[in-house]
Amino acid sequence: MTHAVPGRPRVGAIARKVGGHLVRGLAMIWVVATISFVIIREIPGNPVLGQYESLIQKGMSPEQAERATAVLYGFLPTGNLWEQYVGYMGSLLHLDLGRSLSTPGVEVTTLIGHAARWTVLPVLAGTLLSFLLGVTMGVYAAIKRSGKLGDMLALSGSLLHGVPVYVIGLLLTAIFATLWPIMPSGGPVDVEFVPGFNAGYIGSLVHHAVLPVVTYTLASYGGWILAMKSNVVAVLGDDFILAAELRGLRRGFVFRYLARNAILPLFTILALSIGMLFGGSIFIEQIFNYPGLGLLLVNSISSRDYALMGGTFLVITVGIVVANIAADLLYTVIDPRVRSGGAA
């Protein structure tokens, strides 16, 4: 656009970009932390103050009760709003999210750490699979766009893009766990296996992961196929494809030319897709009884464990923000056009 593409990325521009992303990401996390602080404090009955008062009634001194409540929620129940807020933010800086109320004494960060892998691994697997599937199908849908097959593929994309995650998950379970029970209906693993690195346990883990991962995959497949199709249609009009066809290149080569040029813009969708899957994880984990972050959040709400609720909400948001930034940076690194454009 402006000048010739330089051979190497300019370090200054990239640093500025990374800095900008970091600042924006931190601002986002700060906003969400503030929201969760306000909500925990403003919940009818003010659980924090309630805890403090019930401890005093049990015979604790105000200082003891104050300290105990602060350990639970990460901030002091007394003092003015500003002091409470500063206290809360301070403990967040120390990565202290307070302690769980429903599993007494356990730190919220520990619970979240245990749950995170049940969310992150399936989300990553689903993202990868749906990417591969969506991109391949997208190219076909674009090439065959005037035929029946292309129509069907595009429609499958629009439909799956529009259908809620839980509908996909529930239908899959209804078919493969209830009507034709070849898959387990819930839980991350069969209880009879000893946890560890043995064939039975790992096989059971994989068996239980199939339906959740397929659900993640189908949920974001629609976005990929639609985007890939429109990118390929745009590239199809370019001269170099015509040239390749005139040179009599085999279809496989033309296919590769197409895919390479159409795939780059998809990395912006990566961020969206990961965000969507993190959001969808709440439903998927609920349906498949998978002990990840989403289930933790829902359970913390139904057991009124507000410290855990605030912490989980915050961590899910941070996960999405980080995924967004990473996808954006990845895009900058691999697409020379964006790179040369400097900070955007």
Place this chain on the structure above:
Amino acid sequence: MTVIVSPEGAMRPEAGPPGTTRATLRRNFWRGVWRVLRRKPSRMAGVVIVAAFALMGVAGPLLYPAQLPRDDDALYAPPSLAHPFGTDFEGTDVLALVVTGARYVLLTGLATAVITVALGTLIGLVAGFHRGRWDTLLMRLTDMNLAIPGLPLLLVLSTVWKFESPLEMGLVLGVLGWGGIARAVRSQTLSMRERGFIEAARGLGLPTRHIIGRELLPSMAPYIAMNMLIAVTGAVYAQVGLFFLGVLPFESNNWGVMLNLAVFNGGALTTPAALPYLLAPLIAILLLTLGIVLIVDAMDEIFNPRLREE
């Protein structure tokens, strides 16, 4: 649901020959719509499906008594002629539950769509038209709106707010969801404000309100209408999902409540007996999505004539 599309807006780029009246333009436009719909029966199906759901939302609750009859002898009855989708855990006809539950779900969808589109369009227009400081500020807000995960926030909000009426629910969902439309409308506005007819209007000294309302908005109407339809599905999705997760109190019957009861009380995922009770609302959601997707697809073709010939 009627999609209100301003015909003169759709025709703007070609801006008919002098002497063409608006009535003719309108007639031509509707003829075009009819042609596109007829060319592929699937699109007609989309219109029919959405119309049927709209009818269900309006008339559904009138078809049945306020208190649906229960039949203690037929708990989880299998599908039959009398009960096409069987009965639920207290012997109530599942089809009746789906039909009467539609109003709540669709009303939320409608309210959300209106609020999403109004907010998104307004913010996008102001940002794109005024640019400068307003633009920066509004786009920061938009980024924030886009990046904060809606569903977890809704879950957390459900502890302080009970979302009692469909309208309240629609308000919350709308306020959370305008980001995408704002961004899209802004980029449309940015490209459009440099075009001839807008510059001409500015050169004539027409007031900003006129330029935005009469010149910019109509050209974007099709796009906005499409987004509105998509917002409806999004809202149905979110709201049914919240009820399914069981974080909202059950006030009345709706599809999400049915899903929740079927899965967590009826054991529909382990025993086939409650399966029809689970499948009925799922099929309703699938059909509604399908109808809207088909219409959006058709609209795409109506407003992008380039897509018509391939």
